[in-house]
Amino acid sequence: MPTDTNRHDLIDTPLQVLMVIESSNYFNRVDSLQFDLFYQRLQNSIHKTISKHRGKEKHLKTNIYLVTFNSVDDAISCALKIKHNAKYVTPSFDSSYKILNIGINSSKAKLVDEAIRMATYYCEVVSGDIVISSEVNSIYQDVHHNPKLNKDKIRSLKPREEDFLKRLMSFVEEHWNDSQFSVTDFSQKMGFSNSQLNRNIKSLTGLPPNSFIKKLRLQRALKLLYNRKGTIANVAFETGFNSPTYFSKCFSKQFGILPSTFLKQNT
Known part of the structure; x- marks a missing residue:
């Protein structure tokens, strides 16, 4: 779970869109200090895609990134592009490279820790490659006048699912x-x-x-x-x-x- 004490410096407007990216890099090493070529390509692709979509990136752990955006459009487009590119920069014979989960949430500055925590749960707990909160989905629908997101690529949580997830993980973290x-x-x-x-x-x-x-x-x-x-x-x-x-x-x-x-x- 991200615990970086300086992550508040990522929040500089009343409402930010937060993306947590978790990649599986545990098995893709040449040795203990160096990732293999395919994993390096994947990471380079992720960095370039984030930059292209005006994301502000912070490396929290070896395999976890926190990115902030000023718009839901940028966040969702970035997530889709990251997943798309992963198919072409990693080998088709090894699916472990493609274990790449993305959670997108929104937050006001005072609630950023909770928003990051929930986005991390979207990555680690909820089934789906890209999982977004009900608020992010609502903002996207308002901007685009109710278009339908591709459910095969993006899972939008319902408020009751978010409430259950929060209760579930609060209990699970203790036991x-x-x-x-x-x-x-x-x-x-x-x-x-x-x-x-x-x-x-x-x-x-x-x-x-x-x-x-x-x-x-x-x-x-x-x-x-x-x-x-x-x-x-x-x-x-x-x-x-x-x-x-x-x-x-x-x-x-x-x-x-x-x-x-x-x-x-x-x-």
């Missing part, structure tokens, strides 16, 4: 790494029946609750291993897995590589 955490606990504490919770989470993320939690744990475990924040066993227990062996099995199934191999490649 995601608890190995005793169950779907029944999940539903009861959030005030839903199991079937209601399943329906809402699956609609938002494309996954049932158990799979959603497991995927989130594995994503965070991946980041910990990438940043060398512990041994495989330590990371397994820290992210809510009861067994390093089971963790390795799940990791391999999710990412196509054993955590031990991944560590060696990034040492």
Whole structure:
């Protein structure tokens, strides 16, 4: 989650359009210090596209960018162009290069932290390559007199989905790494029946609750291993897995590589 203390300097007007871009660069390295040629091309393409669409860019983490725009048009056009270009600057035989998620939100200066947080959830949690908030969609519709965005390329969240996402992640952030955490606990504490919770989470993320939690744990475990924040066993227990062996099995199934191999490649 972005925590850069200087990100407020990106907000210089009452309303800004915020874009969070998350790329998967964990597997595309020549060695621990150098990205391969295809990933470098992808990054160069992203930078050029942002500049062309008058975006103001800040590199928050190795694979996360925060960009601000003065118009919704620029933000949406930029996102579509970034996704389009990724098809041509990366190899067709390896889909890992194309794991590129974009979240677009809007914010007034005083609420920028929350807006960035939600845009990051759009990238990490919501199913869809480009996810935009209901407010961004509303602004776009007003400017263009109600045109229809391509639903295959852009997912526009409804206000009720945004409210559910906010509630969901507020709860999940407290309990995601608890190995005793169950779907029944999940539903009861959030005030839903199991079937209601399943329906809402699956609609938002494309996954049932158990799979959603497991995927989130594995994503965070991946980041910990990438940043060398512990041994495989330590990371397994820290992210809510009861067994390093089971963790390795799940990791391999999710990412196509054993955590031990991944560590060696990034040492």
